[in-house]
Amino acid sequence: MVGGAGTPAPRGPPHPHFDVKEKRLPENLKIFTAEELVQYNGAAGRPVYIAYRGRVYDVSDSALWAGGDHMATHFAGTDLTGEFADAPHGEEVFERYPQVGVLPTSPEPAEIPLAEVSEPPSRFLDRLLKRFPLLKRHPHPMVVHFPIVFFISTPIFTFLYLVTGIRSFETTGWHCLGGGVLFTPVAMVTGLFTWWLNYELRPLRPIVVKLILTPLLLAAGTGAWVWRWLNPEILAAASLGDWTGKVYLGLLLSLLPLISVIGWCGASLTFPLHEE
Amino acid sequence: MGAADDLTTGAARRQQEPGPEEASRPQPSWLAPMVARHPYLRRHPHPALAHFPIVFMLAAGFFSVLFLLTKAASFETTAFHCLGGGVLSTPACIATGVLTQRLNYPRPDPTLTLEKRLSYLLWAMVTAAFVWRWLDPGVLRDLHGLNFIYFLMVLALTPLVTVISFFGGMLTFPLEQD
Numbered sequence: 320m321v322g323g324a325g326t327p328a329p330r331g332p333p334h335p336h337f338d339v340k341e342k343r344l345p346e347n348l349k350i351f352t353a354e355e356l357v358q359y360n361g362a363a364g365r366p367v368y369i370a371y372r373g374r375v376y377d378v379s380d381s382a383l384w385a386g387g388d389h390m391a392t393h394f395a396g397t398d399l400t401g402e403f404a405d406a407p408h409g410e411e412v413f414e415r416y417p418q419v420g421v422l423p424t425s426p427e428p429a430e431i432p433l434a435e436v437s438e439p440p441s442r443f444l445d446r447l448l449k450r451f452p453l454l455k456r457h458p459h460p461m462v463v464h465f466p467i468v469f470f471i472s473t474p475i476f477t478f479l480y481l482v483t484g485i486r487s488f489e490t491t492g493w494h495c496l497g498g499g500v501l502f503t504p505v506a507m508v509t510g511l512f513t514w515w516l517n518y519e520l521r522p523l524r525p526i527v528v529k530l531i532l533t534p535l536l537l538a539a540g541t542g543a544w545v546w547r548w549l550n551p552e553i554l555a556a557a558s559l560g561d562w563t564g565k566v567y568l569g570l571l572l573s574l575l576p577l578i579s580v581i582g583w584c585g586a587s588l589t590f591p592l593h594e595e
Numbered sequence: 596m597g598a599a600d601d602l603t604t605g606a607a608r609r610q611q612e613p614g615p616e617e618a619s620r621p622q623p624s625w626l627a628p629m630v631a632r633h634p635y636l637r638r639h640p641h642p643a644l645a646h647f648p649i650v651f652m653l654a655a656g657f658f659s660v661l662f663l664l665t666k667a668a669s670f671e672t673t674a675f676h677c678l679g680g681g682v683l684s685t686p687a688c689i690a691t692g693v694l695t696q697r698l699n700y701p702r703p704d705p706t707l708t709l710e711k712r713l714s715y716l717l718w719a720m721v722t723a724a725f726v727w728r729w730l731d732p733g734v735l736r737d738l739h740g741l742n743f744i745y746f747l748m749v750l751a752l753t754p755l756v757t758v759i760s761f762f763g764g765m766l767t768f769p770l771e772q773d
Contacts, residue, residue: 487672487676
């Protein structure tokens with residue numbers, strides 16, 4: 320293996336500051352060119368190397384990079400700096416792998432030690448996440464299923480009622496609205512936790528949009544639910560041409576674009592389109 | 596590596612391992628140009644659609660229990676409507692899942708095969724429960740005899756859809772990344 324042969328390679332980024340021009344590198348680190356790096360693509364049993372912000376890491380031991388690609392989207396032997404911005408994990412993931420060299424041609428060489436960026440938030444939380452790793456990323460994606468489906472189902476069942484006249488569809492729409500209202504605060508809390516823990520509160524555009532629209536969604540949903548609770552015949556008023564019914568119907572319909580945009584922002588964080 | 600680790604990271608690992616059948620699943624010729632033109636089709640349709648059967652199956656059980664606790668008939672009707680939502684959304688979810696597998700996980704994988712089989716079972720169960728409730732609207736009002744099986748069927752949707760979505764969640768956010 321180039322760079323690390325015979326010498327225990329350092330874990331993570333132990334050499335954050337190096338002067339490539341003067342080649343003052345530790346002995347066990349190699350200076351790569353892009354042409355050299357591409358050879359470490361995992362094919363035919365070759366080592367799996369990736370570059371990020373000027374550092375080259377050996378991820379051969381990672382099951383997620385076995386064969387030389389990651390999630391069939393990212394490929395070994397390349398500089399992943401440009402693909403990392405919207406990744407669902409932070410830079411701390413590189414602490415797990417030995418650095419084997421540097422790539423001076425990287426467009427964004429690291430200037431600060433990665434360890435400083437990704438200090439564990441607290442010892443208690445660190446222990447908790449180690450014991451229950453599911454808590455790190457999964458709670459928000461799991462919880463958001465509920466407001467998404469309930470808020471989409473509300474206008475659908477309401478529309479079914481308006482078309483068919485079957486009252487139970489309207490009631491189901493109201494029940495779904497209640498489900499959306501109940502689960503939205505939980506989704507907000509888990510979302511803020513995920514943002515803090517995994518994105519270091521970075522103001523990424525999709526997150527900012529979610530932060531603005533989600534309270535609006537909750538307000539519209541809660542307002543509509545309470546209104547329907549106080550006046551179960553509100554939709555009958557809509558069919559009679561009463562303005563209150565129309566406003567109520569408008570509130571229900573507004574849930575669709577709101578939840579769609581919020582959901583799309585979340586999806587674009589999980590599966591960024593520029594990686595496709 | 597323990598069994599749990601294997602469950603959570605195994606699919607991701609196996610998708611990378613070359614196997615004898617690796618070349619046995621060619622992609623249809625129309626797929627690549629379509630995905631190149633609409634890149635969101637590569638990964639998004641299945642996760643987006645999977646929300647619906649998950650919530651409808653869980654909600655069907657929840658509203659059924661709520662009906663038994665409160666005796667409010669509207670909760671039982673909502674549970675029935677949720678079963679209908681599950682019946683309609685599950686095939687769309689399976690179809691997009693197959694498409695996603697073809698595009699992103701081309702190599703045969705036991706976890707994905709299990710997920711697919713459980714999804715067929717889920718669809719069969721939710722369809723049977725929906726038809727049963729449609730033919731006998733009072734099935735949940737008297738839980739004696741066969742009617743209790745209907746209730747168990749509706750309840751069984753919860754663990755079944757949980758297991759299926761757990762596999763999906765582990766593909767999206769493998770625990771090793773954590």
